[in-house]
Amino acid sequence: MEKAASDADPSRQRNGFVGALYGEFTDTLDDRVRYSVSLTESALTIQKISALPGQTKVVFNLSDCVGCRARSGPDSADVGAYFTAYFYPFKRRWMSAGLTRQRVEQCFRVALVQDPLVNLQEAERWARAIRDASALQAPRRDGVVYTELQRPCRTMILVNPHSGRGQALQLFTGHVQGMLTEASVPYTLVITEHQNHARELVKKADLSQWDALVIMSGDGLLYEVINGLMEREDWQEAIQTPLGILPGGSGNALAASVHHYSQLPPAWNEELLLSCGFMLCKGLVCSLDLVSIHLTSRQRLFSFLSLAWGFVADVDIESEKYRHVGAIRFLMGTLVRLAALRVYQGRLAYLPAKDAPKKDKASTKVNCSNTPQQGLFCSSLSCSLVPNTSSKQSQKCTNSNSNTITNSSNQAASKNKSEGQSNARTETLVDSLLPDLDQPVPEAWTVVKEQDFVLVLAVYQSHLAEDLWAAPSAMVNDGLIHLIYVTAGISRPALLRLFLAMEKGAHLECGCPHLVYQKVRALRLEPISAEGVITVDGETVEYGPVQAQIQPGLARLISG
Numbered sequence: 001m002e003k004a005a006s007d008a009d010p011s012r013q014r015n016g017f018v019g020a021l022y023g024e025f026t027d028t029l030d031d032r033v034r035y036s037v038s039l040t041e042s043a044l045t046i047q048k049i050s051a052l053p054g055q056t057k058v059v060f061n062l063s064d065c066v067g068c069r070a071r072s073g074p075d076s077a078d079v080g081a082y083f084t085a086y087f088y089p090f091k092r093r094w095m096s097a098g099l100t101r102q103r104v105e106q107c108f109r110v111a112l113v114q115d116p117l118v119n120l121q122e123a124e125r126w127a128r129a130i131r132d133a134s135a136l137q138a139p140r141r142d143g144v145v146y147t148e149l150q151r152p153c154r155t156m157i158l159v160n161p162h163s164g165r166g167q168a169l170q171l172f173t174g175h176v177q178g179m180l181t182e183a184s185v186p187y188t189l190v191i192t193e194h195q196n197h198a199r200e201l202v203k204k205a206d207l208s209q210w211d212a213l214v215i216m217s218g219d220g221l222l223y224e225v226i227n228g229l230m231e232r233e234d235w236q237e238a239i240q241t242p243l244g245i246l247p248g249g250s251g252n253a254l255a256a257s258v259h260h261y262s263q264l265p266p267a268w269n270e271e272l273l274l275s276c277g278f279m280l281c282k283g284l285v286c287s288l289d290l291v292s293i294h295l296t297s298r299q300r301l302f303s304f305l306s307l308a309w310g311f312v313a314d315v316d317i318e319s320e321k322y323r324h325v326g327a328i329r330f331l332m333g334t335l336v337r338l339a340a341l342r343v344y345q346g347r348l349a350y351l352p353a354k355d356a357p358k359k360d361k362a363s364t365k366v367n368c369s370n371t372p373q374q375g376l377f378c379s380s381l382s383c384s385l386v387p388n389t390s391s392k393q394s395q396k397c398t399n400s401n402s403n404t405i406t407n408s409s410n411q412a413a414s415k416n417k418s419e420g421q422s423n424a425r426t427e428t429l430v431d432s433l434l435p436d437l438d439q440p441v442p443e444a445w446t447v448v449k450e451q452d453f454v455l456v457l458a459v460y461q462s463h464l465a466e467d468l469w470a471a472p473s474a475m476v477n478d479g480l481i482h483l484i485y486v487t488a489g490i491s492r493p494a495l496l497r498l499f500l501a502m503e504k505g506a507h508l509e510c511g512c513p514h515l516v517y518q519k520v521r522a523l524r525l526e527p528i529s530a531e532g533v534i535t536v537d538g539e540t541v542e543y544g545p546v547q548a549q550i551q552p553g554l555a556r557l558i559s560g
């Protein structure tokens, strides 16, 4: 029998949570087993009544709860009603070390009176109170600014049925669908039919119908969605649509990064999927850095993960044929490419981030003392908005592979002139740190002396794949491009050691003289080698000169 429900007492309201609840309910299978159940703003405590001495109560943190649902009895003979709370607390893995989220449900029978409707109302009251309290108890990290997803969150879930080992749809139905139902997240499943299907769809979609766009695939599908959103006339608003990631690919770099940011023990495969599903149900949203990438044909792309050239890009593309083996495809690709190790010739320059170390053994910092470049070291949003008619858009491409990286003091500065101009209807995002691709880089940039590389990798999330912790200090919105390059001369064993160390994020501490790591805000790469592969977020793009700049916090990501 319920003893003290205080939902009407406003003095007990805090942060939207309405008072504590206490009740006594029976077991769903055995009426003789009774439980006392109490709900506070942070926990649900359950104790068996007349428990034997030594039997302790069970406490569930509401930060682990995704939802609670009420229902009436299965048939008219049962006057009782039921409510079930769904938790995903950390538990020790079966047969292996470490902790992982595991599903636990707690179901109670409410039979206060003989009137089934009254019992149902009581069950619903409990379910609502548990849901409301749980929504306020999402696991948050200190120092991260979150907003909360709209509730109920109308979610479009895009699934690429061919991603990874071709099991994304089965993984969704097996591991995520039930969780979303438990969390009362209404969703519409869209199964992509071809490449660029998702891109075209989000480009034309009525986004007022959706509170979140979630991708159940590898990183390639999210890349499509982000670029589709940025191609819209209303891109400024569109790119604010919260994005979510559920790992269904073979790399799953963003999913691994998001899991890592939430400071949880490492997780792979289905455990990683469960973790990302849990974050989706909890519905916290933070900002996500994007990187604006300019190709030689003037095409502009938006990237959330990486820009790669050389070894990493080759392995990514060449290992596509091993995708049926899952994440291990990268190791197989690495071994194959190591056997045929290549040197890639090109020029590299970058704009160091303000707090980057001043000295870099492998780089030449060009004197910039007499040029007013402060504007280039923006610590906040380094973009501006100009009408679509901007001359930048209409300029003809005169660039080629023979372009030479040199420094110039006036290029980016002249770009800054356009800052502040805007047109409410069609605005274009301007990359104020970047000169035109056919112009020299500004003087504040560092031009790398070496021209023989094994790899150049710009990454803006912590992970490049589930087991490749490429940029250990990277955060979802740190406003930084983490530039890693390896110069020619590295031995095969040393390169293999680097990749093996990357599994634990230890490659930067290997003391490898060929590896350089820099935090930057913009970069330019000009391949000299006639043939090669450049990838953006794991997708092949046009080969040739390319430059990029960070656009801090341009998008929004469901995170934890």
Ligand SMILES: Nc1ncnc2c1ncn2[C@@H]1O[C@H](COP(=O)(O)OP(=O)(O)OP(=O)(O)O)[C@@H](O)[C@H]1O
Pocket (backbone or CB within 6 Å): 159, 160, 161, 162, 163, 164, 165, 191, 192, 193, 194, 195, 196, 197, 217, 218, 219, 220, 221, 222, 224, 248, 249, 250, 251, 252, 253, 323, 538, 539
């Ligand atoms: N139905 C589809 N048929 C064929 N290609 C698709 C389809 N849906 C999406 N694609 C494309 O497939 C490519 C790979 O998708 P995605 O990166 O999401 O999966 P993946 O390559 O298996 O994952 P990962 O990048 O983690 O290895 C992307 O270029 C995407 O645009």
